[in-house]
Amino acid sequence: xxxxxxxxxxxxxxxxxxxxxxxxxxxxxxxxxxxxxxxxxxxxxxxxxxxxxxxxxxxxxxxxxxxxxxxxxxxxxxxxxxxxxxxxxxxxxxxxxxxxxxxxxxxxxxxxxxxxxxxxxxxxxxxxxx
Ligand SMILES: [Zn+2]
Ligand SMILES: [Zn+2]
Numbered sequence: 001x002x003x004x005x006x007x008x009x010x011x012x013x014x015x016x017x018x019x020x021x022x023x024x025x026x027x028x029x030x031x032x033x034x035x036x037x038x039x040x041x042x043x044x045x046x047x048x049x050x051x052x053x054x055x056x057x058x059x060x061x062x063x064x065x066x067x068x069x070x071x072x073x074x075x076x077x078x079x080x081x082x083x084x085x086x087x088x089x090x091x092x093x094x095x096x097x098x099x100x101x102x103x104x105x106x107x108x109x110x111x112x113x114x115x116x117x118x119x120x121x122x123x124x125x126x127x128x129x130x
Pocket of ligand 2: 097
């Protein structure tokens with residue numbers, strides 16, 4: 001079986017199933033997920049930054065859990081507030097700014113980042129023409 005580099009720690013390993021994360025990082029992630037889940041059980045309305053601060057788990061990773069569906073953030077009951085920055089939102093758990101931020105984190109691969117910058121640049125060019 002082909003050896004690949006873990007996308008998290010760069011370690012070379014032989015994947016047993018289709019994955020690009022080595023078993024060590026998977027174990028670490030499971031541990032982090034447990035910490036986050038336990039913290040959210042005690043403080044169900046804590047925002048991501050707070051959870052990250054208290055558990056030592058990177059916010060990016062918490063978002064990854066949410067995206068993967070392994071972590072569900074319960075929406076606040078009284079008012080809808082962004083789970084990340086506390087700003088009021090009409091619906092959902094994150095405001096548009098933070099949704100964009102999450103998207104940016106996801107697209108942190110340099111190539112994608114470049115594409116985005118190019119799109120922004122092109123958008124500006126189009127505006128200028130109007
Ligand atoms: Zn790894
Ligand atoms: Zn926000």
